[in-house]
Amino acid sequence: TLPAAVRSSPYNSTEAHTDWASAISYNNFYEFGTSKDAPLRNAPQMALRPWRVRVEGLVNKPREFDIDDLLKLAALEERVYRLRCVEAWSMVIPWLGYPLASLLKAVEPQGSARYVEFVTHYDPAIMTRRPVLDWPYTEGLRLDEALHPLTLLTFGMYGEVLPHQNGAPVRVVVPWKYGFKSAKSIVTIRLSERQPATAWNKSAPQEYGFYSNVNPQVRHPRWSQASERRIGETRRRPTLMFNGYADEVAGLYLGMDLQKNY
Amino acid sequence: MSLRAPTPLQLLAIKALLLLLCLVPAGHLAAGWMHGTLGANPIEAVQHATGEWTLRMLLLTLAVTPLRRLSGLHWLLRLRRMLGLITFAWACGHLLTWAWLDLWLDWTAIAADILDRPYITVGFAAFALMLPLALTSSTAAVRWLGGRRWQALHRSVYGVAILGVVHYWWLVKADLLKPLLYALVLAALLGVRAWWREQERRRQLAAAAPPAPGRFKGKVIRIVPK
Numbered sequence: 001t002l003p004a005a006v007r008s009s010p011y012n013s014t015e016a017h018t019d020w021a022s023a024i025s026y027n028n029f030y031e032f033g034t035s036k037d038a039p040l041r042n043a044p045q046m047a048l049r050p051w052r053v054r055v056e057g058l059v060n061k062p063r064e065f066d067i068d069d070l071l072k073l074a075a076l077e078e079r080v081y082r083l084r085c086v087e088a089w090s091m092v093i094p095w096l097g098y099p100l101a102s103l104l105k106a107v108e109p110q111g112s113a114r115y116v117e118f119v120t121h122y123d124p125a126i127m128t129r130r131p132v133l134d135w136p137y138t139e140g141l142r143l144d145e146a147l148h149p150l151t152l153l154t155f156g157m158y159g160e161v162l163p164h165q166n167g168a169p170v171r172v173v174v175p176w177k178y179g180f181k182s183a184k185s186i187v188t189i190r191l192s193e194r195q196p197a198t199a200w201n202k203s204a205p206q207e208y209g210f211y212s213n214v215n216p217q218v219r220h221p222r223w224s225q226a227s228e229r230r231i232g233e234t235r236r237r238p239t240l241m242f243n244g245y246a247d248e249v250a251g252l253y254l255g256m257d258l259q260k261n262y
Numbered sequence: 263m264s265l266r267a268p269t270p271l272q273l274l275a276i277k278a279l280l281l282l283l284c285l286v287p288a289g290h291l292a293a294g295w296m297h298g299t300l301g302a303n304p305i306e307a308v309q310h311a312t313g314e315w316t317l318r319m320l321l322l323t324l325a326v327t328p329l330r331r332l333s334g335l336h337w338l339l340r341l342r343r344m345l346g347l348i349t350f351a352w353a354c355g356h357l358l359t360w361a362w363l364d365l366w367l368d369w370t371a372i373a374a375d376i377l378d379r380p381y382i383t384v385g386f387a388a389f390a391l392m393l394p395l396a397l398t399s400s401t402a403a404v405r406w407l408g409g410r411r412w413q414a415l416h417r418s419v420y421g422v423a424i425l426g427v428v429h430y431w432w433l434v435k436a437d438l439l440k441p442l443l444y445a446l447v448l449a450a451l452l453g454v455r456a457w458w459r460e461q462e463r464r465r466q467l468a469a470a471a472p473p474a475p476g477r478f479k480g481k482v483i484r485i486v487p488k
Contacts, residue, residue: 026302034437037301087435089303132437203436222432223379231302235366 002156005076005096011150011248012080018091020158022231027165028085029184031127031137039165045126046185048169057117057191060108067169071155074102078159079152079173084214084243086178090228095173096156101147109143109191116146117196118172119188133199139183140196140210141174142252150175150248176245178212209262213253214243218262268337277344284348287315288355305363312356317430317444319349320423324451331458343399346419350396357389381432388425391418423448 029039051067065073076096084090104116122136145151152173155162162168167184174182180200190196200208207221216226216239227236242249253261268276291311294300300307323345330338360382365371375382395416397403404412427448431441 022302030436036303089306130437130439200436219378222381224374229303229305234305234363236364 002096002161003072003076005078005156005159007078009077009079012078013082013092013244015080015082015092016232017080017094017158018231023091023093023157024163024165026231028087028179029165029167030132031122031135032165033128034132042126043164043168046121046123046164046168048164051169051187053170053186053189055103055107055189055191058110058113058193059191060110061106063107070103070153070170073106074098076155077152081150081152081173081175082243083173083175083179083182084228084239086180086208086212086220086225088223088225088228088239089231090239090243091231093157094159095152095154096159097152097154097173099149100151100153100172101149103153103189104143104147104191112193113191114143115192115195116141116143117188117190117192118183118186119190120183121185121187134202136187137183137199138196139172139181140198141172141181142195143191144252145174145249148249148252150245176213176242176249178208178214180208181212211253211258211261213249213258213262214239215241215258215262217241218259265335273337273340277341280341281344281348284319284345287311288352305359308363309356309359312352312359313430316349316352316356317426319345319352320419320426321444321447321451323349324419324423324448328451328454347396347399350392353389353392357386381429384425384432385429388422388429391422391425395419395422420452423452 025040026036027039028036029043032039032042049067052064053067053070054062054064056062076098078094078096080092080094082090083093100116117138117140120137120139124135127135141151152175154167154171154173155169157163157166162171167182170186171184172182172186195210198208198210200212201210214225219225225239228239229236240246291300291308295304295308298304323342326338326342326345330336360375361367361372365375376386377383395418398407398412398415407415427441427445430444431438434441
């Protein structure tokens, strides 16, 4: 169980939550299989304790956290966020966590740190050995994106501990970017000066850029991103710039060509 | 019953049984839709299922000729039209799922999809090529076209199959295992035809032009009695 969480964030979406059954059975977690229902079946084999998270690289206080200590580093908040997958479906999920900024400030990033890399758990004994992506799965953010108050270090959802397939025991949630940017089951957080390589970008750079901000005007090379299907609804709805978080995050990208930096 | 030469009644029974068998996945899908057991994204589930069954039935249709030749069971050919039409029915279901369930018959979105998304361009082309084949599947159509022209027209099924596999290949994000399996089966089905055709060509060449005397290039073995 998780400590009690503050439940009124100004960032909360007021839209109806996606039903729990859909949120735990329709997942992309390719280490456990590439069909949407495979993670529900296979991910429970992943042992969640003991679990340690190393925070390293360009920080003054590198540290290895036990997951139960990490959980108590800051007060948990409930954040109801839209989740937009690059495959053009979306959900609304009440996450439980605290801003990643709280952790990053605790380890004191050095002045030269510009990027944050997330390395996720990979255990070939229980995960696929086929090189679908370059395992372990890695993701990354620019430091200012990682420090943005919307970026959530997440331990639970719907008032419960994160289910295995949703990225237990700890993941990030970056609601203005396509879902794959929100790395699951994190074991290392590394601060660096140079932009880290990320799994999908390595796999297909022309399709998945480092930024991968939700942007209805930049089409995926193989499909339009102008609309999405909200899980539970039958008709498509228009996709919003930055997944509806433009007021909060557009400032991070001032002066950048988002067609080029997709 | 004789497996080599079933009576017309037995053949009818085989066809009916095969048709029923082919209806099972459609019934399963329809029941799943009505009972809401197709998962969190039922429209996508129907899209994937109808697409995969189109490919499976198409490959099964293309397997008739090789199976007939390998087994010597010539009546298998009598099942091919039905299998082809079932393939077409799945393709129609697939097309309708996309145009109707997914895009709500929004013609601008449909046109944009066909023009902009390469995997839909080839998928739509495959469907367009299937249409004349379905329309000329009757015995009357064979008579009207004449066997030779009918056969020439229906060879485009090979193109349909290649486009169908490309369509699947291009829509997958990273894990190409399944499209690869379909591609390998198709390659085997087309490869065996190409190989047989080549054998036949050589046979005909050999029969038409016996080696001229004096131009024999093989090794001569003398058999000398001791």
